[in-house]
Amino acid sequence: MNMRLRLSHSDLLSLADVPYRPVDVQDDFIILEQADRPGTTQSFTHEEIAALLRAPDTRFTPGYFTAARARLRQTCPVDLLSELDSDVRAVLLWQKAACDAFLLLEQQGKIKRTYCAVDAARPLLEYETKRLDGQQIKDRESGRAGALTVSRKFPCAKSILRWLALYEEGGHDVLALLPHWHRSGNRGLRWCHASEAFAYQVIDIYASSQRPTKDQAIAETLNRFKAENVQRLDEELPPLTVPSSRSLHRRLDGVDRYYLCAKRYGVDAANRKYRLIETGVEVLTPGERVEMDEHRLDVITLLAPSGVLAHLPVDQVERLKGRRWLYLAIDCATKCILAMRLADTPNAQDAIRTLRDIFVDRTPYARAAGCESAWDQRGGIGALVTDQGSAFMSADFRATATALGLTMHFPPAGMPHLRGTIETMFRTIGFKLMPLLSGRTFFDPVDRGDYPSEQLACLDDDDLIRVLLTFFVDIYHNEPHRGLHGETPADCWKRLSKEQGLLPIPDGLTLRKVFGRPMSRKIRGDGVLFAGLSYSCPALREMFLHAPERDVEIRADLFDLGWIAVKVGDAWHSAICNHRGFDGVRYTDWQEACRALRIKHQRAATLSEEVVHRAIARISNTNRAAALRMQLTPFHVTDAEVARNEKALHYSLTSSVGHVGDWMRTGDPLTDGIDIIPIDLPAPRESTAAQAPVPRPSEQPARSRKSWTFDDEAEH
Numbered sequence: 001m002n003m004r005l006r007l008s009h010s011d012l013l014s015l016a017d018v019p020y021r022p023v024d025v026q027d028d029f030i031i032l033e034q035a036d037r038p039g040t041t042q043s044f045t046h047e048e049i050a051a052l053l054r055a056p057d058t059r060f061t062p063g064y065f066t067a068a069r070a071r072l073r074q075t076c077p078v079d080l081l082s083e084l085d086s087d088v089r090a091v092l093l094w095q096k097a098a099c100d101a102f103l104l105l106e107q108q109g110k111i112k113r114t115y116c117a118v119d120a121a122r123p124l125l126e127y128e129t130k131r132l133d134g135q136q137i138k139d140r141e142s143g144r145a146g147a148l149t150v151s152r153k154f155p156c157a158k159s160i161l162r163w164l165a166l167y168e169e170g171g172h173d174v175l176a177l178l179p180h181w182h183r184s185g186n187r188g189l190r191w192c193h194a195s196e197a198f199a200y201q202v203i204d205i206y207a208s209s210q211r212p213t214k215d216q217a218i219a220e221t222l223n224r225f226k227a228e229n230v231q232r233l234d235e236e237l238p239p240l241t242v243p244s245s246r247s248l249h250r251r252l253d254g255v256d257r258y259y260l261c262a263k264r265y266g267v268d269a270a271n272r273k274y275r276l277i278e279t280g281v282e283v284l285t286p287g288e289r290v291e292m293d294e295h296r297l298d299v300i301t302l303l304a305p306s307g308v309l310a311h312l313p314v315d316q317v318e319r320l321k322g323r324r325w326l327y328l329a330i331d332c333a334t335k336c337i338l339a340m341r342l343a344d345t346p347n348a349q350d351a352i353r354t355l356r357d358i359f360v361d362r363t364p365y366a367r368a369a370g371c372e373s374a375w376d377q378r379g380g381i382g383a384l385v386t387d388q389g390s391a392f393m394s395a396d397f398r399a400t401a402t403a404l405g406l407t408m409h410f411p412p413a414g415m416p417h418l419r420g421t422i423e424t425m426f427r428t429i430g431f432k433l434m435p436l437l438s439g440r441t442f443f444d445p446v447d448r449g450d451y452p453s454e455q456l457a458c459l460d461d462d463d464l465i466r467v468l469l470t471f472f473v474d475i476y477h478n479e480p481h482r483g484l485h486g487e488t489p490a491d492c493w494k495r496l497s498k499e500q501g502l503l504p505i506p507d508g509l510t511l512r513k514v515f516g517r518p519m520s521r522k523i524r525g526d527g528v529l530f531a532g533l534s535y536s537c538p539a540l541r542e543m544f545l546h547a548p549e550r551d552v553e554i555r556a557d558l559f560d561l562g563w564i565a566v567k568v569g570d571a572w573h574s575a576i577c578n579h580r581g582f583d584g585v586r587y588t589d590w591q592e593a594c595r596a597l598r599i600k601h602q603r604a605a606t607l608s609e610e611v612v613h614r615a616i617a618r619i620s621n622t623n624r625a626a627a628l629r630m631q632l633t634p635f636h637v638t639d640a641e642v643a644r645n646e647k648a649l650h651y652s653l654t655s656s657v658g659h660v661g662d663w664m665r666t667g668d669p670l671t672d673g674i675d676i677i678p679i680d681l682p683a684p685r686e687s688t689a690a691q692a693p694v695p696r697p698s699e700q701p702a703r704s705r706k707s708w709t710f711d712d713e714a715e716h
Contacts, residue, residue: 002046003046003047003050004027004046005025005030005046005049005050006025007022007025007030007049008022008062008063009021009022009023009065010062010063010064010065010066010069011060011061011062011063011064011065012035012059012060012061012064012065013032013049013058013059013060014058014059014060014061015052015057015058016057016058017057018034019034019035019036020032020033020034020035020042021033021035021064021065023041028045028046029043029044029045029046030043030044030045030046030049031043032044035065061079063171066171068169068170068171068173068176069171069173071169071170072170072171072173072175072176075180075183076175076176076178078175078178081174081175084178088178092174092175092177092178093133093174094129094133094152095163095174095177096167096174096177097129097130097132097133098125098129098154098155098160098163099160099163099164099167099177100132101125101128101129101131101132102125102160102164103164104128105121105124105125105128110124111124111125113161113164115157115158115161118157118160118161119157122154122157125154125160126154129154130151135151135152163177190241190247191240191241191243192240192241194240195240195241195242195243198224198225198228198240199221199243199247199248199251200251201221201224202217202218202220202221202248202251202252203251203252203255205217205220205221206252206255206260206264207255207259207260207263207264208263208264209263209264211264211265214249214252217252218245218248218249218252221248222242222245222248225240225242225243226242228240229242257274258270258274261273261274268413268414271414271415272414272415272416275415275417281332283332283333284333284496284500285333285382285496285500285501285502285503286331286333286334286336286377286379286493286496286497286500286502286503287331287333287379287380287381287382287502287503288332288333288382288383288503289331289332289333289382289383289385290329290330290331290332290338290358290381290382290383290384290385291329291330291332291385291386291419291421291422292327292328292329292330292339292351292354292355292384292385292386292392292422293327293328293386293387293389293419293422293423293426294325294326294327294328294343294346294351294389294391295325295326295328295426295429296323296324296325296326297323297324297325297326297429297434297464298323298430298434298440298441298442298443299323299434299437299439299440299441299453299457299459299464300321300322300323300439300440300441300453300454300457301321301322301323301324301439301457301459301460301461301463301464302320302321302457302458302459302460302461303320303321303322303324303344303461303634321454321457323441324342324343324344324461324464324634325342325343325344325345325346325350326340326341326342326343326429326468327339327340327341327342327343327350327351327354328340328354328422328425328426329354329355329357329358330421330422330425331377331493332421333492333496334377334484334489334492334493334496335421335425335481335483335484335489335492336377336477336489336490336492336493337377337425337472337473337476337477337489338357338358338377338378339354339355339356339357339358339362340354340357340468340469340472340632341353341354341357341632342461342464342465342468342632342633342634343634344634346389346390346391347391348390348391348392348394348396348397349396350391350634351391351392351394351397352396352397352400352515353515353636355384355397355400355401356511356515358378358379358381359378359379359380359505359506359511360378360559361375361376361378362375362376362378363375363376364628365469365628365629365631365632366469366473367625368625368626368628368629369465369466369469369470369473369625369629370466370470371469371470371473371474372474373473373474373477373478373490374473375469375472375473375477377490377493378505379497379502379503379504379505380502380503380504380505380506381404381406381503382406382407382503383406383407383408383409384401384406384407384408384409385408385409385410385411385418385419385422386408386409386410386419387410387411387413387416387419388410388411388412388413392410393410400514400515403513403514404506404510404514424483428476429471430443432471433467433468433471436467437459437467438456438457438458438459439453439454439456439457439458439459440453441453461630461633461634461635462626462629462630462633465629465632465633466629469629469632476489477489477490478490508557508560508563508574509565509572509574511557512555512556512557512564512565513555513565513572515557516554516555516556516557516564516565517555517642518553518555519553519554519555519556519642520551520552520553520554521551521552521553521554522550522551522552523540523543523544523549523550523551523552524544525544526578527540527541527575527578528540528552528554528564528566528575530554530556530564531556531561531587531590531591531642532590532594533561533577533578533579533582533590534577534578534579535554535563535564535566535575535576535577535578536575536576536578537566537573537574537575537576539566539568539569539571539573540552540566540568540573540575542568543568543569552566552567552568553566553567554566554567554575558586558587558588558637558642559586559587560583560584560585560586561577561582561585561586561587561590562576562577562582562583562584562585563575563576563577563583564577586627586628587637587642588627588628588630588631588637589627591637592623592627
C-alpha cells in the first residue's frame with residue numbers, strides 16, 4: 001500500500017533519542033536532518049517513517065520548533081493534556097470552548113474585542129460556549145424536570161479577552177490556558193545558608209552504620225544546633241535559626257532511599273533490596289547457557305553409605321548426622337537438570353565431576369534409583385555461569401572449563417538474580433521437596449521453631465540420592481513449568497533440540513584428557529597396565545621397541561574400561577584394551593567381579609576372558625544400582641582407591657584372537673614379535689603367523705619350567 005505522510009519543517013521526530021526535523025518531503029521519500037547537528041541528513045521512505053512511529057523509542061511532536069511551542073515549553077509543566085488531573089482538564093476544555101466560541105462569533109461579525117461588545121453579546125457567547133463544551137447535551141440527558149444540573153459561572157469580559165490572548169499566543173493550544181499556580185509560593189530559603197547546611201547534618205547522622213532512628217538523628221541535630229549557637233554567642237556572631245523537628249523529618253523523607261540503605265546496611269544489601277526486576281538473558285537453544293551452583297540442603301541426614309549404619313552403635317550414629325551440599329547444573333533454555341551430585345563440603349573436585357556428568361547419559365543413574373523416566377538430556381555447553389565460590393574460582397575448575405572451550409561468566413557476589421534460574425531451582429527444592437523429608441531444617445531458625453530436626457533425621461546418603469533423583473527426573477521434568485508457559489522441561493528439551501539442535505559434546509579422547517586423573521605407568525610388552533587390564537596401541541608398541549623411556553602418562557574413564565588415553569611423547573593416543581568385552585564396563589563392576597574371582601579362584605594364576613565376563617554378568621542388578629548411586633555421593637571411587645586396588649585387580653587373562661588389541665601381522669618378527677610358548681601350555685589354534693618350533697620335552701634343557709615373556713613386570 002502506498003503511503004504519503006505530511007510533515008512540516010517545524011515538526012520534531014525523535015528516533016532513539018536522536019532529534020530530527022524534516023527538511024524535504026517528496027512523494028517517495030522524506031529527508032530528515034539532525035536538529036543538534038545541522039547538515040547531517042538521512043532519508044527514509046514514507047513506509048519506513050510509519051513503521052518507526054510504532055516503535056517504542058520514537059517520539060513525534062508536531063510544531064515543536066514554532067515560537068508558540070517554544071514559549072509554552074518554558075511555562076507549562078506538562079507536554080500533554082492527558083497528564084493533568086481530570087478536574088483541571090475539564091476547566092481547560094471549558095475555557096477552550098469559550099475562546100473558540102468567541103472566534104466563531106467574531107468571524108460571523110457578531111462580537112468585537114471590546115468590553116462593551118463582549119458584555120452585549122454575553123448571552124450568545126455563553127450559549128455557544130455551552131454548545132461547544134457539550135453542556136447542552138448534558139442538560140437534555142439529565143432526566144426529568146427538576147433534576148439537578150451543574151453549570152459553570154461565565155467569566156467577565158476582561159477574563160474572556162485575557163484567555164483569548166493567551167490562546168492565540170500559544171498557537172491555539174489548550175495548554176496555553178493552564179494557570180501558573182504551580183509556580184506560586186515562596187521558593188526561597190527559609191533560613192540562611194549556614195542554617196540550611198547545618199540542618200542537612202541530620203542526613204549524615206541518620207545514614208550511619210549504627211542505624212539510629214529518625215527521632216535520635218533529629219535530637220542529635222538539634223543538640224548540635226544548640227552547641228553551635230552557644231559558640232557563636234561567645235564569638236559575638238548572630239545565632240543560627242533552629243529548624244523544627246517536623247522540618248528535619250521532611251528532609252529525611254526526601255533523601256535518596258538507595259543512599260540511605262547503602263550507608264546503613266551496606267552496598268550489597270542495598271543492591272539486593274533495590275535491584276531492578278528484569279526478564280533475564282534471552283536463551284533460545286539447549287546448552288546455550290548453563291548455570292551451576294552449590295547449595296547446602298535444608299535437611300539433616302546420616303553421613304554414611306547405605307548398610308554401614310546397621311553395624312554402628314547408637315552414639316556413633318548420632319555423631320554422623322549432618323547436612324550435605326548439593327551441586328546442581330541446570331539448562332536455562334529448557335529448565336532441565338543436567339547434572340547433580342552430593343558433596344561433604346564445597347570443593348573443586350566435586351564441581352568438576354558435576355561438570356563432566358553434563359556430557360554423559362545419566363539414565364543409568366535414574367534407573368538405579370527406580371525412576372521411570374529417562375535422564376538423557378545431554379549436550380555441549382555454550383556459556384557456563386557460576387558464582388564466585390571457592391570451588392568454581394579454583395584453578396582446577398577454571399582450567400577444566402577452559403580446556404573444554406567453555407565461556408565462563410562469574411556474576412558479581414551478592415547479586416543472585418544474575419543467576420536467577422539456578423537460584424529459583426534451589427527455592428523450588430526448599431518449598432516442594434524438603435517438606436516431604438524427615439529432619440528438615442527449614443530456611444532459618446525462626447521458621448524451624450521447636451522442630452526436632454536432629455532427632456527425626458533418618459535418611460542416609462543412599463536414601464537422599466534416591467529422593468533427589470526421583471524428584472528431578474520423574475516429578476520436576478514432567479510437571480508444567482511457569483517459566484516455559486506451561487510446557488514441561490522434558491518436552492521443552494525434546495522440542496528445542498529438534499528445532500534448534502544441540503551443541504556438540506566433546507569427543508571421548510578430549511573428555512579423558514580433561515577429566516581423567518593423571519597416572520603414570522611403565523610400558524610393557526603388551527602395552528600399559530591399568531586396573532589389571534593391558535592396553536596397547538601402535539604408538540605404544542613403537543615406543544616399546546625404540547624409545548629408551550619406559551614411563552608414560554595415562555588417563556582413564558572409570559565408566560568405560562574399553563580404552564584409555566595414553567600420552568606418547570607430546571601426543572595423546574587412544575589405547576584399546578587387549579581383552580574383549582570391556583567396552584562400557586564400569587570400574588566398580590570390574591572391581592566387584594575381581595572380588596568374586598579371588599574367592600572362587602584363589603589358586604588360579606591365569607583366567608580366561610569367558611570366566612571374567614561370566615563373573616561380571618553375575619553381578620546382581622541391585623549391587624550394580626547401589627554402586628551407581630554411590631557415585632553421586634561423597635563415597636564415590638577416588639583416585640587413591642584406584643591406586644590402592646591396582647595389585648588386587650591384577651589377573652593374568654588369556655586373550656581372544658580377533659579383538660582390536662590383536663593387530664594385523666606383517667610377517668616381520670621385529671615388528672610382530674616372536675611368540676614363545678611354554679611346554680605345559682597348549683599353543684593358540686587361531687595364530688596365523690610364523691611361530692617358533694616347539695621343542696619336544698626330551699629336548700628341553702634341565703631347568704625349572706617357568707613361563708616367561710618380554711614383559712618383565714607380569715606377575716605369575
